[in-house]
Amino acid sequence: xxxxxxxxxxxxxxxxxxxxxxxxxxxxxxxxxxxxxxxxxxxxxxxxxxxxxxxxxxxxxxxxxxxxxxxxxxxxxxxxxxxxxxxxxxxxxxxxxxxxxxxxxxxxxxxxxxxxxxxxxxxxxxxxxxxxxxxxxxxxxxxxxxxxxxxxxxxxxxxxxxxxxxxxxxxxxxxxxxxxxxxxxxxxxxxxxxxxxxxxxxxxxxxxxxxxxxxxxxxxxxxxxxxxxxxxxxxxxxxxxxxxxxxxxxxxxxxxxxxxxxxxxxxxxxxxxxxxxxxxxxxxxxxxxxxxxxxxxxxxxxxxxxxxxxxxxxxxxxxx
Amino acid sequence: xxxxxxxxxxxxxxxxxxxxxxxxxxxxxxxxxxxxxxxxxxxxxxxxxxxxxxxxxxxxxxxxxxxxxxxxxxxxxxxxxxxxxxxxxxxxxxxxxxxxxxxxxxxxxxxxxxxxxxxxxxxxxxxxxxxxxxxxxxxxxxxxxxxxxxxxxxxxxxxxxxxxxxxxxxxxxxxxxxxxxxxxxxxxxxxxxxxxxxxxxxxxxxxxxxxxxxxxxxxxxxxxxxxxxxxxxxxxxxxxxxxxxxxxxxxxxxxxx
Ligand SMILES: Cc1cc2nc3c(=O)[nH]c(=O)nc-3n(C[C@H](O)[C@H](O)[C@H](O)COP(=O)(O)OP(=O)(O)OC[C@H]3O[C@@H](n4cnc5c(N)ncnc54)[C@H](O)[C@@H]3O)c2cc1C
Ligand SMILES: Nc1ncnc2c1ncn2[C@@H]1O[C@H](COP(=O)(O)O)[C@@H](O)[C@H]1O
Numbered sequence: 001x002x003x004x005x006x007x008x009x010x011x012x013x014x015x016x017x018x019x020x021x022x023x024x025x026x027x028x029x030x031x032x033x034x035x036x037x038x039x040x041x042x043x044x045x046x047x048x049x050x051x052x053x054x055x056x057x058x059x060x061x062x063x064x065x066x067x068x069x070x071x072x073x074x075x076x077x078x079x080x081x082x083x084x085x086x087x088x089x090x091x092x093x094x095x096x097x098x099x100x101x102x103x104x105x106x107x108x109x110x111x112x113x114x115x116x117x118x119x120x121x122x123x124x125x126x127x128x129x130x131x132x133x134x135x136x137x138x139x140x141x142x143x144x145x146x147x148x149x150x151x152x153x154x155x156x157x158x159x160x161x162x163x164x165x166x167x168x169x170x171x172x173x174x175x176x177x178x179x180x181x182x183x184x185x186x187x188x189x190x191x192x193x194x195x196x197x198x199x200x201x202x203x204x205x206x207x208x209x210x211x212x213x214x215x216x217x218x219x220x221x222x223x224x225x226x227x228x229x230x231x232x233x234x235x236x237x238x239x240x241x242x243x244x245x246x247x248x249x250x251x252x253x254x255x256x257x258x259x260x261x262x263x264x265x266x267x268x269x270x271x272x273x274x275x276x277x278x279x280x281x282x283x284x285x286x287x288x289x290x291x292x293x294x295x296x297x298x299x300x301x302x303x304x305x306x307x308x309x310x311x312x313x314x315x316x317x318x319x320x
Numbered sequence: 321x322x323x324x325x326x327x328x329x330x331x332x333x334x335x336x337x338x339x340x341x342x343x344x345x346x347x348x349x350x351x352x353x354x355x356x357x358x359x360x361x362x363x364x365x366x367x368x369x370x371x372x373x374x375x376x377x378x379x380x381x382x383x384x385x386x387x388x389x390x391x392x393x394x395x396x397x398x399x400x401x402x403x404x405x406x407x408x409x410x411x412x413x414x415x416x417x418x419x420x421x422x423x424x425x426x427x428x429x430x431x432x433x434x435x436x437x438x439x440x441x442x443x444x445x446x447x448x449x450x451x452x453x454x455x456x457x458x459x460x461x462x463x464x465x466x467x468x469x470x471x472x473x474x475x476x477x478x479x480x481x482x483x484x485x486x487x488x489x490x491x492x493x494x495x496x497x498x499x500x501x502x503x504x505x506x507x508x509x510x511x512x513x514x515x516x517x518x519x520x521x522x523x524x525x526x527x528x529x530x531x532x533x534x535x536x537x538x539x540x541x542x543x544x545x546x547x548x549x550x551x552x553x554x555x556x557x558x559x560x561x562x563x564x565x566x567x568x569x570x571x572x573x574x575x576x577x
Contacts, residue, residue, distance in 0.1 A: 067488070068450065068460060068461075068462065069459055069460075072454075092481070093463070093479075093480045093481035094480075096446045096462075097450065097462050097463070099447070100414065100418075100445075100446070100447035100448070100449075100450035100451045101450045101451070101453075101454055101460070103414075103415070103447070103451060103537075104415075104418065104450070104451035104452075104453075104454035104455060105454055108537070109415070109537035109538050110413075110414055110415065110445075110447055110451075110537065110538065111538060112444075112445045112446060112447055113444060113445070113446075129444065130442065130443055130444070130540065130543070131331060131337045131346070131441075131442055132333060132441055132444065133546075134337040134545070134546075135337050135339065135346070135543050135544060135545050135546070136543070136544050136546075137540035137541065137542065137543045137544075138540065138541050138542040139538050139539075139540060140538060140539045140540070140541050141537065141538055142536055142537055142538065142539065143537070145537065180459040180490060180491055181459045181461065181488055181489065181490045182488070182489045182490075183486060183487070183488055184475065184487040184488065184489050185486070185487040186480075186484065186485070186486055186487075187477075187484065187485040187486075187487070188484050189482045189483030189484040190483070191482055191483045195481055195482035195483070197481060197482070198482070200576065201570075201576055201577070225570070225576075225577045226577070242483060243500065243501060244479075244482060244483030249333055249357065249441060250357055250358075250500045251500070253444070257574070257576050258570060258574060258576045268333055268334050269333055272333055272441070275546075279574050279576070281566065282552070287554075292552050293549070293552070294549060295552045296549075296550065296552060296553065297552065297553050297555060297566065297569060298552045298553065298554045298555065299554070299555050299562045299566065300554060301559060301562060302559075305559040306559045306562060306563060309559045309560050309562070309563035309564075310563040310566060310567060312560075312563065313560075313563040313564045313566075313567040314567050314577065317567055317571060317577075
């Protein structure tokens with residue numbers, strides 16, 4: 001079996017979620033990776049250390065920034081030549097935009113946002129959440145056409161880079177005529193913390209914070225443990241936080257290792273975005289708040305008292 | 321303009337999900353069905369565009385069994401001009417859905433713009449819009465939270481994660497997938513809901529659309545509910561002690577910090 005990993009990168013570095021893909025259980029499969037962009041040669045170093053047989057580089061000025069159209073065309077052409085059995089991408093904003101385009105162009109089967117992928121013994125199986133994490137289902141692939149699979153970030157651990165490994169690198173030429181869409185501008189985020197979709201720990205505040213200023217309590221705690229700041233929709237609607245922080249059905253879907261909900265009731269639409277977190281902590285004055293039904297650890301108390309103490313305790317621990 | 325909107329009918333988020341006995345799907349008997357939330361934004365955007373461009377027609381499409389008629393009627397009640405049901409099984413995969421929608425749009429006339437939701441909240445695949453665009457040979461802009469309509473082209477802002485925004489220009493016809501922030505969907509009035517009950521809903525069969533089971537690439541099976549949660553461990557004590565204990569748990573038991 002031949003597997004191709006799409007190595008997403010940004011500002012010259014491999015994305016964390018893409019590196020994780022190399023940690024999937026591949027069995028005896030022949031694993032290839034591809035990086036597309038402009039000036040991607042320096043990625044050969046770090047990619048070679050992740051243990052793939054072959055690395056393909058698609059270099060073109062037309063690929064300097066991602067657009068679904070140009071990357072779809074470039075990778076579509078390349079994948080047709082390589083003819084792998086499985087294409088893997090991370091379920092990041094880029095991967096989720098790209099994979100369905102590739103599936104359509106290549107007449108492939110598509111399974112997005114998978115939380116379990118096994119490629120052992122020539123058998124491909126995948127499992128994905130459905131109904132906003134209220135259940136999971138196995139994806140059965142019909143026939144043996146190409147399978148395009150995106151994997152939810154933090155599903156597997158990235159392998160340790162091994163400097164003694166080397167990789168065979170080939171340059172791939174593609175033709176990208178007649179691009180219809182044009183990327184005019186990128187307005188970079190002013191977020192100084194990790195994004196909620198990428199963070200290993202998220203500290204979320206709800207309506208009960210009462211003001212944008214009070215969110216500094218949440219921010220300070222988050223900073224003391226290197227966490228992202230999340231928000232309920234009620235806090236976003238009240239103008240306490242930007243929409244980018246919103247977790248839930250109409251916000252981001254997250255799966256961190258730890259999710260700490262402070263003054264969040266645990267409405268079903270909020271749970272839809274964080275239900276699959278590995279460990280859930282709830283801090284709430286109301287012992288009957290629904291969030292406690294999902295939480296692994298709980299503190300019944302006033303967040304204005306407890307959270308500053310948590311910041312202190314975390315800082316003390318860092319110092320010792 | 322000839323405006324199309326693709327809507328998917330999904331279980332309401334607040335519905336409890338029960339599995340079928342064979343575990344190859346969910347028990348649909350007690351489900352409350354709704355239009356997937358992002359698809360309501362897609363409908364709203366189409367209606368606003370028609371208000372700007374009075375000669376426009378808004379056609380709403382939904383692929384699915386008889387039950388999706390209710391959602392199509394709700395879209396008519398919101399203000400859509402026409403509704404068409406593509407008669408496909410409820411468990412059609414994104415390949416079948418995208419193919420049938422592309423075929424329907426091809427049949428129903430030259431589209432100027434096609435709106436979809438960012439993702440449907442049942443499968444959360446975020447796939448049909450992009451695939452549909454490939455089949456229609458149209459550009460596709462996903463996760464769009466604002467659109468500027470120009471002469472034969474649109475300029476969209478898309479949400480690329482972490483609060484960053486991309487500004488994309490695309491010529492029409494194009495497929496645009498709606499994200500939160502694009503607009504606030506209107507409510508259908510009670511009167512319009514009653515009026516919509518009498519409006520005709522056209523049906524296109526899978527055969528007419530040239531879509532068969534052979535187009536099915538995946539099928540979901542062996543559904544599982546999450547394992548029952550262990551009861552929450554409540555950390556007691558004064559705030560300082562609770563904090564110390566929780567930080568210890570994070571550091572030692574979970575090893576997250
Ligand atoms: C279509 C739709 C989509 C939605 N999408 C989302 C979504 O994406 N994300 C989302 O979050 N919501 C979403 N919602 C809204 C959701 O239903 C809830 O209204 C929202 O999550 C509530 O936010 P909250 O928990 O901050 O506020 P509340 O529900 O008001 O809860 C506040 C909590 O804080 C506790 N509290 C108060 N004071 C303190 C204190 N001093 N210390 C500790 N605890 C305290 C209270 O006991 C309470 O449990 C959606 C709703 C709809 C209808
Ligand atoms: N069966 C369907 N009928 C009509 N539109 C659909 C259907 N399935 C998906 N869509 C559209 O495609 C978008 C993305 O769906 P999905 O790929 O399932 O997450 C939805 O928000 C709808 O706009």
